[in-house]
Amino acid sequence: MSFTADVKLELCSKRGKGRHCEIAELAAIINGCCKLFYQNPEDVGAPVPGATVSIEAQTESPIVARRFMEIARRAFSAAAGPRADDDGKNPRKRRRAVIGAAYCEKILSATGLLYTEDGVTRIEKRVSEMVTKAPCCKRAYIRGAFIACGSVAEPEKPYHLEFICENPHLAKRLCDLISFFEISPKTIVRGGRYVIYIKEGEQIADLMNIMEAHASLLEFENKRVFKSVRNKVNREFNCEIANMGKTACAAVRQIKDIEFIIGAKGFNYLPDQLAEVAEARLDNPEASLKEISAMLKNPVGKSGVNHRFRKISQIAENLMIDAD
Secondary structure, three states: OOHHHHHHHHHOOOOOOOHHHHHHHHHHHHHHHEEEEEOOHHHOOOOOOOOOEEEEEEEOOHHHHHHHHHHHHHHHOOOEOOOEOOOOOOOOOOEEEEEOHHHHHHHHHHOOOEEEEOOEEEEOOOOOOOOOOOHHHHHHHHHHHHHHHEEEOOOOOOOOEEEEEOOHHHHHHHHHHHHOOOOOOEEEEEOOEEEEEEOOHHHHHHHHHHHOOHHHHHHHHHHHHHHHHHHHHHHHHHHHHHHHHHHHHHHHHHHHHHHHHHHHHOHHHOOHHHHHHHHHHHHOOOOOHHHHHHHOOOOOOHHHHHHHHHHHHHHHHHHHHHHO
């Protein structure tokens, strides 16, 4: 299974602190992957479900479908309606878990999706402040949202966790709930849907802890530490290779300058201090400045050795100009 499937499987084994948390989680699942299914076309948009509408979870994951029915049964004693595969338009089979119309109004009302405002009764996907008032219910809603419409990249890959929401209201309210726990998600629009995403490994770990995916969090942190160590080793190795390359290029240039001076004026043309580092370089073409310094009768620092090589380079350059 993918890491996302592992996280969802673990989350589906959790139970909230009470019925209020289960209602918050169910609200998130309905908002994330459910549709209202009207038995009679003329009833579409009816403000009160009555006996004409049922709640249908449509998902490719049997884990999500089971969780949807499990919470509905536990919190509302809801019975399952018929289950079937999709109509075949999608090559991936989609599970469809249906809650019968007899329980629909009670569930929609408890989750805040059926409400009355200014004397008008409405049904719409939204995040009710009453349903997510307590911190534990905020956690439960985020957990349900991840189960329904969330995903997280494999820990070995670049860090990325996201939720896909179908409208800006759901995206904003979910962002607010996540921000309550001092995590800073970002939002983009992709394919007409609103995507909430987090790319920082530490914040992803914090969110997994908030959702109570503790076993998955441990796996994520172990792989994050391993990746961090591996990246550090790679950086140090690449830095070492780059330094070796720079040292080799500098040594080649220094040897060319020294050989040009010897060919043009002889070795004795160089002052004693410059002749000493020049001789050390010719005898040790692969040595670093620090190693060259240790070979001198009166060792100097790396900057001192480098300064002497710059003087040698300047002498060689002047001789080349005179030769022209």
